[in-house]
Amino acid sequence: MTALLETRGVWQRFGGLVANSDVSISVGRGEIVGLIGPNGAGKSTLFNLIAGVLPPTQGSILFDGEDVTRLPAAARCQRGVGRTFQVVKSFETMTVIDNVIVGALVRNTVMREARRKAHEVLEFTGLAARADVLASDLVPAEKRRLEVARALATEPKLLLLDEVLTGLTPTEAQTGVALVRKVRDAGITVLMVEHVMEIVMPLVDRAIVLDLGKVLVEGKPADVVRDPKVIKAYLGDRHAVGA
Amino acid sequence: MDKDFAARRRRDLIIAAVLAAIAALTPLFVKDVVVQNILILTLMYAGLSQSWNILSGYCGQISLGHALYFGLGAYTTELLFMKFGVLPWFGMLAGGVVSALIAMGLGYPFFRLRGHYFVIATIVIAEIGLLLFHNWEWAGAAMGITIPIRGDSWLKFQFLRTKLPYFYFALALCCLAWFVTWWLEDSKWGFWWRAVKDNPDAAESLGVDVFNSKMGAAAVSAFLVAVGGSFYAQFVSYIDPESVMGFQFSLLMALPAVLGGIGTLWGPVLGAAILIPLTELTRFKFGGSGRGVDLIVYGTLIVLISLALPRGLLSLFARPKKTGVSR
Amino acid sequence: MGLLYGLIAVGLALIFGLMDVTNFAHGEFLMIAMYLSFFLFAFFAIDPLLSAPLVAAALFIFGAVVYLLIVRFAMRAKANAGMVQIFTTFGLAIVMRGLAQYFFTPDYRSIPQSWLGGKTISIAGIFLPEPQLVGALVSIAAFAGLYFFIHRTDFGRALEATREDPGAVALVGIDKNRVFAFGWGLGAALVGLAGAIMAVFFYIYPDVGASFALIAYVTVALGGFGSVFGAFAGGIIVGLVEAVTALVLPPSLKSVGIYAVYLLVVFIRPRGLFGSI
Numbered sequence: 081m082t083a084l085l086e087t088r089g090v091w092q093r094f095g096g097l098v099a100n101s102d103v104s105i106s107v108g109r110g111e112i113v114g115l116i117g118p119n120g121a122g123k124s125t126l127f128n129l130i131a132g133v134l135p136p137t138q139g140s141i142l143f144d145g146e147d148v149t150r151l152p153a154a155a156r157c158q159r160g161v162g163r164t165f166q167v168v169k170s171f172e173t174m175t176v177i178d179n180v181i182v183g184a185l186v187r188n189t190v191m192r193e194a195r196r197k198a199h200e201v202l203e204f205t206g207l208a209a210r211a212d213v214l215a216s217d218l219v220p221a222e223k224r225r226l227e228v229a230r231a232l233a234t235e236p237k238l239l240l241l242d243e244v245l246t247g248l249t250p251t252e253a254q255t256g257v258a259l260v261r262k263v264r265d266a267g268i269t270v271l272m273v274e275h276v277m278e279i280v281m282p283l284v285d286r287a288i289v290l291d292l293g294k295v296l297v298e299g300k301p302a303d304v305v306r307d308p309k310v311i312k313a314y315l316g317d318r319h320a321v322g323a
Numbered sequence: 324m325d326k327d328f329a330a331r332r333r334r335d336l337i338i339a340a341v342l343a344a345i346a347a348l349t350p351l352f353v354k355d356v357v358v359q360n361i362l363i364l365t366l367m368y369a370g371l372s373q374s375w376n377i378l379s380g381y382c383g384q385i386s387l388g389h390a391l392y393f394g395l396g397a398y399t400t401e402l403l404f405m406k407f408g409v410l411p412w413f414g415m416l417a418g419g420v421v422s423a424l425i426a427m428g429l430g431y432p433f434f435r436l437r438g439h440y441f442v443i444a445t446i447v448i449a450e451i452g453l454l455l456f457h458n459w460e461w462a463g464a465a466m467g468i469t470i471p472i473r474g475d476s477w478l479k480f481q482f483l484r485t486k487l488p489y490f491y492f493a494l495a496l497c498c499l500a501w502f503v504t505w506w507l508e509d510s511k512w513g514f515w516w517r518a519v520k521d522n523p524d525a526a527e528s529l530g531v532d533v534f535n536s537k538m539g540a541a542a543v544s545a546f547l548v549a550v551g552g553s554f555y556a557q558f559v560s561y562i563d564p565e566s567v568m569g570f571q572f573s574l575l576m577a578l579p580a581v582l583g584g585i586g587t588l589w590g591p592v593l594g595a596a597i598l599i600p601l602t603e604l605t606r607f608k609f610g611g612s613g614r615g616v617d618l619i620v621y622g623t624l625i626v627l628i629s630l631a632l633p634r635g636l637l638s639l640f641a642r643p644k645k646t647g648v649s650r
Numbered sequence: 651m652g653l654l655y656g657l658i659a660v661g662l663a664l665i666f667g668l669m670d671v672t673n674f675a676h677g678e679f680l681m682i683a684m685y686l687s688f689f690l691f692a693f694f695a696i697d698p699l700l701s702a703p704l705v706a707a708a709l710f711i712f713g714a715v716v717y718l719l720i721v722r723f724a725m726r727a728k729a730n731a732g733m734v735q736i737f738t739t740f741g742l743a744i745v746m747r748g749l750a751q752y753f754f755t756p757d758y759r760s761i762p763q764s765w766l767g768g769k770t771i772s773i774a775g776i777f778l779p780e781p782q783l784v785g786a787l788v789s790i791a792a793f794a795g796l797y798f799f800i801h802r803t804d805f806g807r808a809l810e811a812t813r814e815d816p817g818a819v820a821l822v823g824i825d826k827n828r829v830f831a832f833g834w835g836l837g838a839a840l841v842g843l844a845g846a847i848m849a850v851f852f853y854i855y856p857d858v859g860a861s862f863a864l865i866a867y868v869t870v871a872l873g874g875f876g877s878v879f880g881a882f883a884g885g886i887i888v889g890l891v892e893a894v895t896a897l898v899l900p901p902s903l904k905s906v907g908i909y910a911v912y913l914l915v916v917f918i919r920p921r922g923l924f925g926s927i
Contacts, residue, residue, distance in 0.1 A: 131528060133524075152527070153527045153528050154527050154528075154529075154530050154531060154532055154533070157528060157529060157530035158530050162528075163528050165524070165525065165528075169522045169524060169525035170521075170522070170525070171517065171518050171521035171522055171525065171526075172521055172522075173517070173520075173521055173586070174517055174518070174521060178514065178517070181514055182514050182515070182517075182518045182526065182529050182531065183529045183530075185511050185514055185515070185530075185531075186529065186530035189511060191509055191510060191511070194511075195328075230525075230529060231528075231529070233529075234529055234530055385732065385733070385736075387736075432913070432917045435917070435920055436916055436920050437920070438732075439666075439672070439871060439875060440871055440875075440916050440920060440921070440922065442736075443867050443868060443871045443912070444912070444913060444916060446864065446867075447864075447868060447909040447912055447913060448909075448913070450864065450905065450909055451906055451909050451910065454902065454903055454905060454906050455903075455906070457902055457903075458900060458902055458903055570864075574740065577737075578737070581733050581737055582737075585733060615747065615748035615749065615750070615751025615752045615756075615856070616748065616752060617748070618744050618745065618747055618748025618751065619744075619745050619748035619749060619752065620748075621744060621748075622741045622742065622743070622744030622745035622746075622747075622748060623741070623745055624741070625737055625738070625740065625741030625744065626720065626737075626738050626741035626742055626745065627741075629724065629733075629734050629737040629738045629741060630720070630723050630724060630727075630734070630738055633727035633731075633733075633734045
């Protein structure tokens with residue numbers, strides 16, 4: 081069986097700065113994969129390349145057997161890539177349900193169906209009670225969940241999560257972890273970027289560690305955390321200890 | 324919850340129908356020509372502002388150049404009539420189509436711009452249109468076009484003895500613009516527009532075609548405003564560049580929506596219902612002196628409302644929203 | 651001529667460009683300054699060139715007061731901040747025009763005889779009207795002064811920091827309102843200077859501001875928001891384009907060239923020539 085997502089020798093340069101060099105990763109169907117690494121490792125850049133925010137300088141990206149390298153974000157969403165944003169980007173003047181309806185409209189052109197789908201997703205993500213609240217009135221943890229709900233409403237095959245667990249209280253993080261598991265159990269593949277290893281390691285099936293724009297190590301979480309290269313990369317980064 | 328929503332939509336529709344019916348009956352009681360005139364202008368600006376609101380309120384692309392489409396509607400209709408004998412009814416459609424096409428043509432370069440750069444570009448393009456018409460001999464240049472009135476005629480949409488046909492047309496235009504907004508509000512386009520306004524990047528990631536959303540909004544908005552321009556030309560039966568394409572029209576279209584509640588269904592109607600009679604009354608009462616008292620009153624009002632109610636007058640009626648932390 | 655546009659634009663560049671506040675009453679500031687100059691001449695026979703500093707000082711106070719009384723509240727709006735700014739300042743502009751009509755009547759006025767009016771000077775065989783020349787010199791000085799002010803003084807840094815993050819500057823003890831009130835005062839003083847010089851060779855009437863305001867916005871946007879040098883360059887370009895257009899097209903179309911160049915520039919560079927925001 082082919083991988084759901086594959087990057088082949090992807091490079092991204094910004095002027096003289098190389099953010100990603102020769103990154104080749106693959107994500108199989110039904111997996112939860114963690115993309116981790118110290119600050120400035122190029123995680124966010126790779127994430128944006130996969131989501132289609134910008135095309136890579138070099139290399140190609142395959143999704144579901146199709147070359148999507150040059151497709152813009154909206155077209156990738158139609159093919160089944162859903163994403164969240166590290167800095168939350170809710171539609172602030174719209175209600176929670178309306179936020180989710182925007183996502184649901186990709187697959188349902190009839191409003192009645194889009195609305196029904198949106199309600200389903202709100203139930204699934206535990207936001208149903210907040211349906212008629214303005215997005216700007218949500219607390220930060222709820223906004224994160226709304227981002228996930230919105231992306232789920234597009235009925236993705238692959239869900240890209242950008243630091244959705246970072247900055248939450250331990251209780252909120254637990255709820256978040258449960259939600260990610262639930263998403264996977266619903267048959268959706270998950271690729272999550274996280275900076276803090278402790279949160280993601282118990283959750284993911286496989287971890288890919290980026291450092292200085294390159295893939296450093298990849299494998300089972302238990303093996304990855306013991307890998308001397310990973311420890312070195314993280315110890316060089318003071319944040320890893322505190323977190 | 325869905326039931327609530329459907330009920331609210333139905334309620335809006337019923338209120339609109341009742342208001343339209345009441346408006347339709349007013350000429351039975353209001354015989355005064357000056358007041359009728361004010362009513363016609365109020366309805367026209369309500370319709371125009373509602374149309375402006377589609378692009379600038381819902382889709383968030385603030386245009387202060389809609390006078391261009393207003394003027395294009397007026398000029399297309401009158402030039403077709405005067406030069407080719409095309410009846411204003413067809414001219415009206417033609418004006419709408421021309422404006423919508425130009426709006427989309429301009430959209431290609433314009434929608435790459437953001438913020439102030441976009442707003443200034445819209446002002447500038449309308450100014451260019453104004454200056455070009457000023458110098459276009461064939462279109463009457465600065466002298467404008469006077470439409471010869473040869474008696475009441477539905478065919479030529481001109482009336483000497485009565486203002487009622489104009490009144491009902493303005494009412495129809497206002498209702499049309501309102502209904503289009505109502506209908507689009509709960510459609511894919513309506514949701515896309517609001518998403519584009521609030522956060523284009525997030526919209527893009529959810530499969531929204533951001534660029535075409537803006538184009539669609541621009542086309543609908545320009546079409547309706549151009550029809551309004553055609554109407555105005557027939558109504559005043561004389562047009563020149565300043566009187567149909569001047570910057571003041573861009574502002575007068577935006578003001579009711581902004582004061583009433585930008586990006587809302589009822590804002591433009593409410594804003595126009597208050598603002599336009601007030602403008603006309605202050606002009607009527609104080610304007611004669613030529614000493615600017617009308618301007619002082621009018622300007623002060625705009626400042627006060629903008630400052631006191633940034634969400635518009637409609638926010639006075641809004642029910643308090645559920646807020647607070649969940650569970 | 652371009653430098654004069656520059657001079658009108660420099661005040662706007664400070665308010666609109668550096669503080670990111672839309673001021674639709676900028677033209678009316680200019681109008682007030684021109685009237686001040688006129689009355690100082692008419693009643694006290696002070697030549698506009700001498701009264702220019704007085705006018706600038708008066709406008710400084712006026713600008714600061716407008717900020718403290720009105721604009722401060724417009725900036726506080728949580729919803730539709732952009733529209734609130736546009737329409738409060740637009741409303742203000744209308745009020746100012748109305749007041750001017752009320753007190754000064756809509757008549758056209760001009761300053762008949764001044765030191766500079768109508769005189770020309772010959773430099774290397776080219777005849778230049780003196781007022782324009784003085785305007786150009788003042789304009790260059792104003793730009794240089796503002797540039798120095800923004801980039802070399804604590805106030806300039808405070809201003810920029812305040813625009814970028816008002817919350818953070820509050821933490822280090824900068825009062826946002828004081829910084830912005832001063833900025834508005836300064837912007838108004840600069841346009842006061844422009845008004846004083848322009849009063850010499852333009853008719854003065856209540857709507858005079860409107861005809862210059864749009865060009866000033868275009869000048870600032872052409873140069874790019876957030877850049878003093880950009881506004882200066884914008885002013886020169888606008889002047890040159892206008893001169894060239896006047897040679898090719900009928901005089902009533904002279905502004906078309908300016909507008910077309912603005913559109914062309916932002917289509918290629920959506921943030922103007924030197925813009926940072």
